[in-house]
Amino acid sequence: MNILDYELSKLRKSIVEMGDLVHLQLTNATKFLLYKDASVAKSTMEKDVDVNSKEVSINENCIRLLALYQPEAADLMFITTSMKIITDLERMGDLCAAVCQLGLSLGEDLSFIAENKNMYSYFEEADKRANEMLKMVIKMYSDGVKDNIALKDIIIKDENIIDDLSHKIVIDIINYSSADNSKLENNITYIFIARKYERFADHAQKVMELLLYMELGKDVRNLPEF
């Protein structure tokens, strides 16, 4: 293995680790939303710093690789795509922290959860799908885009489902508010939170698009199926 291959495998590993970290962040953010354990929220918000510093260090490493090894062809695409992917992963990490931040403002009253089991099941579902999307894009990145091209359609489908879920949450909140608008501020916060999950899924899909661009040289965002 020549030195650049070794460096690229290290880069690949560090991005997989970053993906795992974001995965954990999302899982914890949702856990907090469902069970209202404030300590989970605090630790998740603190860990966002780790995600951010991973982005900085991976970016720095990519610049070093470009400067020292002047990569060409597939190596060049891999490094430049990696640099873009980490920006999205970092944003996804921010969204997890934002879910916690917003969630804390809802207070620790669990009665709303009991009353709105249906809406909470949408959050659970969105969390599950978003985490699956993240796993799939990381798999595409680490195990080869061509071998995992089938994941593309699942990712797009999941993204649409999360959009729907987010919309359903909004509808539920509107219905709930029209019946009882005493907690309007809280209700709007739920809409904001739903929006974070939607954005998370958008970023995951964008990573997939970047990977397709890396492999095929086509900007798939402009193709009709998107």
Add this chain to the structure above:
Amino acid sequence: MADNNGTIKNDIKIEVKNLNFYYGNYNLLKNINLFFKKNSVCTIIGPSGCGKSTFLRTLNRMNDYTEDTKLTGEVLIDGKNIYNRSVDVVELRRNIGMVFQTPNPFPKSIFDNVAFGLKIHGIKNKEFIAERVEKCLKYAALFDEVKDTLYKPAFSLSGGQQQRLCIARAIATNPSVLLMDEPTAYLDPMSTGIILDLITSFKKYYTVVVVSHNIQQAARVADYSGFFLSGELIEFDNAGDFFTRPKDKRTENYITSRF
């Protein structure tokens, strides 16, 4: 430079202190201070005539025989000044292998080229020599190509192979330092790639100093890099910083070809 990097003294293989070198009255190297860490690859870059080759040659006293030259300052290898009167130059060069720009094998067989250094150091044990020759040819990634033709003349090899033979010859005497003066200047991209990979793998065993015209190649192998201009050491830093955020504008201009 030397002090800011927080290097422990024991990590330093070569330390150059206040080195000045004169051709007649012309001061070619001006007060050079730097150090090379053990088991690292350092590349020296700079335009032609900036003194980088001369500098490299001061590290194993290759300039001793050039007429009308003068050197002041110290070159410490493992803490000992190699310009001390008591230093045995032959022993010094055993410890410091050198590879040149043009492949320059001896007009002998492939085997004898590598065995030569061992023989002049008085080693007679044939088995030991044969073993050592094989090992060095393997280190230099040449053995597989020449194992059946070891007794053919070295000049029958291609340029890239000859250069690898010279590398095998340079490491035969088990040096701890390897100096390379533009080792890939005359090679095709394939041979260049092989030699660059070799240089990277060599740092396990040696402290390697490479002089190079080629900035890309210098970047590829380097742990540390230095930039020479008109006999001055402008900048010396770890390669990551040197090639991404050089501190001196002149270094920046040179490595971005804006000279």
